[in-house]
Amino acid sequence: MxxxxxxxxxxxxxxxxxxxxxxxxxxxxxxxxxxxxxxxAPVKVKVFVAAMFEIGKNTGDRAGEFQHWYERYWKDAKPIAVPGALQPVYCNADGVCGSVLGMGKVNSSSSMQAILLNPQFDFSQSYYVISGVAGTPPSRGTIGEVSWATWLVDYDLGHRWAPEENKPGEPTFMPRKGYEEYRRFKLNPDLVGWAMKLSADTPLKDSDSARKYRLRYPDAAARRAPFVGTGTHMTGDTFFHGPGMSKQAQYIAKLYGADDYVITEMEAAAITLVIKRTHGTDRVMSLRGAVNFDQGNPKETTLQHLDPAPGETAGGFAETVENIELVGSRVVDHIVANWPKWSGGVPKL
Incomplete structure (x- = not known):
C-alpha cells in the first residue's frame, strides 16, 4: 500500500x-x-378553598359548591393537575387557591392529602376554608344560613346498635376507645372570632320557596331568615335523617365536650385530620350553608322527607351556595389584603 x-x-x-x-x-x-x-418555584398558598362538588362546569351554568368561588378568584387561572386529587387546583396571583375534593370522608381527604404533599405548592403558611352545603336541625338553624364551625366532630368511630335492642329512650351509640385524637377537633377560637367579626353582617340571599318551606316547621330557629352563625359541624358518611338521628348527633357533640350540633356534613373532620398531620389545625375554617333540615316537619315521616314529592323540596339551594361565597370571601379577602399581619399566625382580636 x-x-x-x-x-x-x-x-x-x-x-x-x-x-x-x-x-x-x-x-x-x-x-x-x-x-x-x-x-x-412552588405556589405560596395564602388561602386554600376546598369545595366538595360542582354540578356541571365551573362557570356559566347551575352553580354547585365551587362555581361562585371559581368565578370570583380563578376565572382566568390555568388548572394545575395533581396526581391523586379528584380535580385540578386553581390559583390566582394573590395566593388564593382552590379545588373540588369530592364528596365523603375518604374521597375528600385523599384529594386533600395529594394536594398538600404535591411539590407544586407551598402550604407552610396557608389558611384553609372547607366549604360546602349541609343540613341543619330545625331547632338550631334554617335554610340559607351560613355557619362557621367551632368544633368538628366525627359522627362515626364508635359502636351503634338497633333501637329495638336498647332500653327505650337511651342512646344507641358508644364511642370506641382509641379514637380520642381524631374523632373531634376544636378549631382555633381566635380564627372563628375573626371570621364572625368579618362576616356576621353579610347581607344574605333568600328565596320565596325557602320562606314558604320554613313555615312547615314550628321551631323559631327554622322560621328565621338566613343568618351567619357558629356551632359544631358533625361529619358523617351516612346521610342521617330524622329526629332520632338528630338527637343522637347532639348527644355525641355533648359527649365529646363540643358546642351545640348545628350542621351535618360529610367531609370536614376527615379533611382537617389530614391538614393536622402536616400543618396543624390553627388555620383551619369550616364554612357550611344549610340547604335542608335534618328531619321532616311534624306532619311528615322521615321517609317522606327523604323522598319528597315533586314541588315539595326545600328550595333555596341557589341562594345558599351564593351565600357561602359571600360570607367566606370576606374572610379570604381580609387575610390576603393584610398578609403581613396574618402570615405568622392568627392575629389577636
Whole structure:
C-alpha cells in the first residue's frame, strides 16, 4: 500500500471518532443545560378553598359548591393537575387557591392529602376554608344560613346498635376507645372570632320557596331568615335523617365536650385530620350553608322527607351556595389584603 493511501485511510478512521466525540460533547452540553434549569418555584398558598362538588362546569351554568368561588378568584387561572386529587387546583396571583375534593370522608381527604404533599405548592403558611352545603336541625338553624364551625366532630368511630335492642329512650351509640385524637377537633377560637367579626353582617340571599318551606316547621330557629352563625359541624358518611338521628348527633357533640350540633356534613373532620398531620389545625375554617333540615316537619315521616314529592323540596339551594361565597370571601379577602399581619399566625382580636 502506498504511503498516500495509508495516509488517507488513517484520516478516514480518525474522522469518525472525532465527529462522534463532537456530537457527544454537544449532546452532553445540551443535557447539562436542560438539567441545570431551575424548577418552577412552588405556589405560596395564602388561602386554600376546598369545595366538595360542582354540578356541571365551573362557570356559566347551575352553580354547585365551587362555581361562585371559581368565578370570583380563578376565572382566568390555568388548572394545575395533581396526581391523586379528584380535580385540578386553581390559583390566582394573590395566593388564593382552590379545588373540588369530592364528596365523603375518604374521597375528600385523599384529594386533600395529594394536594398538600404535591411539590407544586407551598402550604407552610396557608389558611384553609372547607366549604360546602349541609343540613341543619330545625331547632338550631334554617335554610340559607351560613355557619362557621367551632368544633368538628366525627359522627362515626364508635359502636351503634338497633333501637329495638336498647332500653327505650337511651342512646344507641358508644364511642370506641382509641379514637380520642381524631374523632373531634376544636378549631382555633381566635380564627372563628375573626371570621364572625368579618362576616356576621353579610347581607344574605333568600328565596320565596325557602320562606314558604320554613313555615312547615314550628321551631323559631327554622322560621328565621338566613343568618351567619357558629356551632359544631358533625361529619358523617351516612346521610342521617330524622329526629332520632338528630338527637343522637347532639348527644355525641355533648359527649365529646363540643358546642351545640348545628350542621351535618360529610367531609370536614376527615379533611382537617389530614391538614393536622402536616400543618396543624390553627388555620383551619369550616364554612357550611344549610340547604335542608335534618328531619321532616311534624306532619311528615322521615321517609317522606327523604323522598319528597315533586314541588315539595326545600328550595333555596341557589341562594345558599351564593351565600357561602359571600360570607367566606370576606374572610379570604381580609387575610390576603393584610398578609403581613396574618402570615405568622392568627392575629389577636
Amino acid at each position: 502506498s504511503s498516500f493511501k495509508s495516509s488517507l485511510l488513517a484520516v478516514r478512521w480518525l474522522a469518525v471518532p472525532a465527529a462522534a466525540l463532537l456530537f457527544t460533547a454537544c449532546a452532553s452540553t445540551s443535557t447539562m443545560t436542560a438539567s441545570t434549569q431551575a424548577p418552577a
